[in-house]
Amino acid sequence: MSDAQLYDAQCASCHQARGEDSFDGSLPPLFHNSVTGRSNSNNLVMAILDGVDRQDGGSGHLMPVFRQTLSDEQIVTLGNYVQTMYGNPDVKVTAEQVTTLRNGGAPSNLIGLARAGIIVGVLVLLALLLWWRGRRRKDVQAP
Structure with a gap:
């Protein structure tokens, strides 16, 4: 599958074709999102692999887990498409x-x-112990 086909098949039903929020507003848009706008894509990869399940004020936002359904290659393709678009x-x-x-x-x-x-x-402890021991010997030997 191409990058756009993967997005359409796996993501567009919730994030819509243009990366907007979900139809009911329960999912955030992909634009101006903390996961897609960073200088590191680890959060995006983890969101794809393990999904997102968070609670805020009693309503849960859920993104499904794709760990078992998408290969590494598909996640690379999809992740780069989402980052680019x-x-x-x-x-x-x-x-x-x-x-x-x-x-x-x-x-x-x-x-x-x-x-x-x-x-x-x-x-450091050994050095302090040796220092203390040497100092003690000097005190004992002093007239």
Whole structure:
């Protein structure tokens, strides 16, 4: 399917053919949307993969999950079409990005940073202990 055909088949029934809000106004337009207007397309990819389910004032806005129905290639095609037509055309969706996000995202650096912090803390503690011990020896040896 072409990019426009994918949009028509998967998105137009809710977002209409021109990316407007839904017919009943419960879904936001794709124009001037925080998902399509950013300098990074991760939110768009995640919205396509996992849908959107939010509550505001008791009315839920729901976008269906496409994780099981669209391939990575289709999400790339659809994402780039939506970005070009309704969002930031300079931002692209890549196959590597979709695969990474589908698999849970990039690995976190927090564990490595925590380990480094622990090592630095232990080294500082050892240095303080050695300094204190040396100072104590000087005090004991002083006449």
